[in-house]
């Protein structure tokens with residue numbers, strides 16, 4: 210329990226800056242309500258900063274992140290802005306490696322009042338979390354590609370016992386907390402391709418060892434292809450999923466689509482020392498600066514951050530703050546008065562933000 | 574143009590045998606209608622055959638496949654039946670390598686009369702083909718896993734110019750044929766992860782070279798994660814997709830879900846010498862032997878086979894046969910009288926098969 214929690218804020222590029230400003234308003238409103246103090250420090254980083262300075266992620270920004278209690282991240286990257294080696298400017302991945310943010314936590318849920326792309330009535334009650342291993346798997350290959358002339362390229366996937374064990378432990382811990390909150394048994398589904406790859410068979414083996422240590426939580430394994438199908442046909446059957454980095458990248462976008470897209474999908478990249486929270490969407494340069502961006506994913510990411518900080522600090526006010534934001538967002542959409550543009554509505558960043566801060570101010 | 578076309582038939586395990594028997598009925602009906610002769614030779618292979626003989630894919634079966642004009646494949650694999658090294662019995666992958674069946678062709682379309690899991694009205698008109706590279710990519714790692722004690726395992730993804738170039742050529746050729754048939758411009762979307770992996774950047778580079786040789790076809794590239802989202806939110810926007818082996822495995826199941834699941838999804842594994850055609854579903858041991866299996870994917874796979882044979886042989890009767898099957902299946906579901914069990918209906922293998930052969934017999 211601290212007097213003030215230090216939040217390193219990396220708004221980044223494109224709509225990252227707009228949704229971060231919206232999020233800041235919401236955090237100010239919640240500070241007043243629950244009596245916490247958050248010190249938000251805006252820091253430079255991203256593709257535009259690379260254009261301006263030649264550095265996408267300055268040392269000073271990294272230092273400030275190291276000193277902070279948590280990191281809030283907007284979105285980074287701009288089309289046509291590429292590094293010296295021709296690859297995109299994606300400091301996200303550098304931050305994951307630098308801070309060993311091994312758990313990519315990607316929750317999705319439906320909100321009453323917002324349409325889902327699925328016609329099944331149970332699609333109104335989707336509520337699941339995908340836990341993506343964030344530091345190895347196929348992403349181990351990043352920067353290590355073995356390019357042989359203009360003829361062939363090899364990339365290597367790496368699965369370690371340590372990396373798999375800790376991500377599975379994380380998933381079971383999360384399932385236990387969710388089970389307590391939702392008052393039912395938790396369940397973790399491991400998603401792999403153990404029928405074809407030795408690395409994936411190893412992932413499954415370690416998963417099963419970890420599962421045996423969490424007998425109170427149900428568990429099973431599925432192949433990633435079958436899961437891509439099942440997540441469309443019956444996503445309401447799942448609770449917590451855990452999977453390799455690349456599979457997690459694909460499936461987390463898939464499940465975001467089930468609730469209407471990236472505008473509603475928050476995420477956390479969590480390590481043992483610090484956590485970084487960001488909307489799942491990108492910088493959307495096509496709509497940047499027009500006030501059209503849906504800030505909900507960013508706002509929900511801030512709620513995830515507060516919830517995570519509550520768990521670490523034992524400061525119950527932070528948990529209240531997280532719940533208050535979540536409830537206010539629920540209420541705004543449930544009322545039917547506010548609908549983001551990607552859902553065919555007419556409401557942009559400002560209307561949604563004001564509705565959420567309004568609901569926050571009035572909430573019991 | 575031949576007197577008789579030789580078809581090697583590998584029914585396999587579980588419902589593979591039932592749907593193959595259904596498919597044989599349909600092929601007999603179509604033979605009469607268009608005056609072709611198909612010599613169907615049932616051959617042993619699969620997990621049960623492995624249990625019985627120690628060999629999942631006997632040499633005699635491979636020889637017969639080599640001599641055939643095309644291969645029809647049911648489904649193979651049974652739970653708890655594993656090879657000496659603990660992996661599943663999946664001769665599919667061996668056949669792809671043995672015959673160099675480099676193009677995994679996975680078309681999906683909605684059928685009038687059958688509900689789709691998507692609520693958008695345009696979901697009634699999904700019609701796209703995913704072309705999966707079938708012989709390299711991450712699947713190069715199969716059987717090559719580098720297992721280091723009980724601590725870490727490496728698997729290698731391989732992308733070659735030759736492999737990428739031929740699969741992209743295949744995709745553009747397919748888009749050109751579809752464009753002629755549908756009377757509109759064709760479009761190929763390459764799906765990769767070029768922002769992170771050197772191998773995928775190479776895949777994109779080769780794709781763009783091939784695209785430049787097919788100026789009449791539109792083309793673009795997308796990241797696999799974004800595509801997982803877009804395929805749920807707006808699948809009607811796509812025509813032909815081309816992608817790496819593992820991505821193709823995942824996305825082809827995803828798109829099968831969009832039209833109600835594997836029971837409706839045919840596929841072809843096509844090489845320069847021979848083509849193998851199989852339903853996208855597995856052996857479904859839980860419903861095997863009960864007459865519940867939906868034979869549609871198998872029947873549509875046979876139609877794909879005939880269409881492919883027509884292209885190779887120049888025998889127009891085969892093209893007529895393919896179109897006749899497709900139209901009959903359309904008609905059966907459009908009538909509303911027949912609905913497979915996975916769509917909440919009460920009709921099993923026999924009812925669906927009889928309805929299709931009935932429609933075939935009456936078709937103009």
Ligand SMILES: CC(C)[C@H](C(=O)O)[C@@H](O)C(=O)O
Pocket residue numbers: 299301302458768769798
């Ligand atoms: C920006 C990109 C490199 C990143 C990833 O692939 O991990 C993104 O898609 C994500 O899911 O966080």
Ligand SMILES: CC(C)[C@H](C(=O)O)[C@@H](O)C(=O)O
Pocket residue numbers: 404405434663665666822
């Ligand atoms: C059976 C399995 C090995 C196979 C694959 O992964 O390719 C299947 O999922 C497919 O899509 O054909």
